[in-house]
Amino acid sequence: MDAQDPDEALILRVAAGDAAAVRALTARKLPRMLALAQRMLGETPEAEDVAQEAMIRAWRQAPKWRPGAAKFDTWLHRVGLNLCYDRLRRKREIAMDSPPDRADEGPAPDRGLEAADVGRRVAQAMQALPDRQREAVALCHYQDLTNIEAAAVMGVSIEALESLLSRGRRALRVALADMVAS
Amino acid sequence: MTPERFETLAEAHGGAVARWPVAEREAAAAFMTAQPELARQMLGRAEALDALLDSWRPAVVSHALMESVIAQAPRAPVRAAVAWIWRGALGTGLAAACAAGLMMGVALSGATTTTAEATEPVSAAMTSYEGLTDTGGAFTTSALEGQA
Numbered sequence: 001m002d003a004q005d006p007d008e009a010l011i012l013r014v015a016a017g018d019a020a021a022v023r024a025l026t027a028r029k030l031p032r033m034l035a036l037a038q039r040m041l042g043e044t045p046e047a048e049d050v051a052q053e054a055m056i057r058a059w060r061q062a063p064k065w066r067p068g069a070a071k072f073d074t075w076l077h078r079v080g081l082n083l084c085y086d087r088l089r090r091k092r093e094i095a096m097d098s099p100p101d102r103a104d105e106g107p108a109p110d111r112g113l114e115a116a117d118v119g120r121r122v123a124q125a126m127q128a129l130p131d132r133q134r135e136a137v138a139l140c141h142y143q144d145l146t147n148i149e150a151a152a153v154m155g156v157s158i159e160a161l162e163s164l165l166s167r168g169r170r171a172l173r174v175a176l177a178d179m180v181a182s
Numbered sequence: 183m184t185p186e187r188f189e190t191l192a193e194a195h196g197g198a199v200a201r202w203p204v205a206e207r208e209a210a211a212a213f214m215t216a217q218p219e220l221a222r223q224m225l226g227r228a229e230a231l232d233a234l235l236d237s238w239r240p241a242v243v244s245h246a247l248m249e250s251v252i253a254q255a256p257r258a259p260v261r262a263a264v265a266w267i268w269r270g271a272l273g274t275g276l277a278a279a280c281a282a283g284l285m286m287g288v289a290l291s292g293a294t295t296t297t298a299e300a301t302e303p304v305s306a307a308m309t310s311y312e313g314l315t316d317t318g319g320a321f322t323t324s325a326l327e328g329q330a
Contacts (some may be wrong), residue, residue: 019257026251034247035240043241051243056252062256069184115237120239141196147203158203164192172233180230 007072015062022059029073030055031081032143036144040084042127050087054080077143077153081135088131105139118179125175140165183209185217189224197229 006029013021033054037047057079058072065072126134132154139150140161151161173180188210195202199210214221 001319010326014255017256019255019258021253022252026248028256030248030251031243034243038240048247052247052251056254059255101273103210118234119238122235125237137235140201141232144201147195162194166190169193169196169231172235176231176234179234 001132005067005071005073008067011058011065011174012064012067012180014059016067021144025058026055029058029076029110032073033076036077036138036143037084039126039142040081040122040134041087042133046087050080050083053083073150074145074149074153076143077139077149085131121176121179122172128175129168133171134163136161136164137168137172141169183213185213185220185224187220188213192224192228194230196232197225197227198232199225 007025008023010021010028016027024117029049033051037042037054041047041050058076061075098108128136129137132140135154136150139145139153140147143150145153147158147161151158154161154164156164183206191206191210192311193200199214202210
């Protein structure tokens with residue numbers, strides 16, 4: 001088992017209805033859930049819905065939370081990812097009926113890349129990754145989970161996670177080749 | 183650690199060895215000491231991709247979203263209990279006020295009856311007093327006359 005869960009005390013206070021703990025846990029976890037949803041779904045209103053729903057499930061789970069069973073952050077990431085996959089499935093079903101317009105491939109060649117343009121290109125490259133590779137990069141690079149935590153969230157071995165990460169990052173390097181230094 | 187393994191780890195986990203799996207860090211540090219130039223090249227490549235990925239910053243949480251999430255959190259049982267007690271106290275207070283009003287009404291009606299009944303002896307007393315005054319006046323006069 002990992003070291004002491006840093007969220008444990010807070011989630012127990014949330015279960016007791018402590019308003020200050022609710023605020024503290026929201027401030028700590030909601031931005032993380034929103035970021036995760038944005039990495040998986042893109043910067044869409046759906047990402048906000050997913051982040052909110054994940055937090056509501058946390059509120060429901062709080063009274064039933066058993067300390068020591070799992071890290072709260074890991075559990076919350078699993079919940080968030082499940083919600084993301086629900087949305088992705090729905091999106092694909094809709095896309096099969098009516099293919100969406102092609103996204104902007106990037107800035108026009110006659111203007112330089114600004115920070116926002118770079119961010120957009122990265123977002124697009126992330127969205128183009130296969131789901132599991134995108135998930136691995138989102139959890140390890142962006143959400144800063146350890147390989148053990150990320151593998152647990154994804155339900156894969158550490159070796160499988162490493163393979164997903166390598167393939168994902170390699171694909172990103174190719175997609176962003178014109179911007180990667182060296 | 184072999185150069186291939188070091189490169190695989192850099193490709194998978196990025197250019198910051200501190201973010202690599204804990205179990206691999208010690209061997210990685212030894213490799214960096216043994217082959218600093220090769221290690222620097224491999225890490226540099228990975229760092230360049232890291233920097234690019236970091237340029238995508240997620241949108242910040244809006245105030246509305248934050249408050250909506252907070253509003254749906256469980257309420258404190260203590261607060262609920264206080265509300266229950268307060269409601270109870272309010273109910274008891276109202277009931278007590280009603281009861282007090284009722285008792286007051288009963289008491290007042292009793293007092294009215296008593297007053298009505300009490301007027302009879304008073305009138306009787308007044309009548310006898312009036313009689314006394316009349317006779318007393320005569321008595322007083324005659325008494326004074328007698329003294330004179």
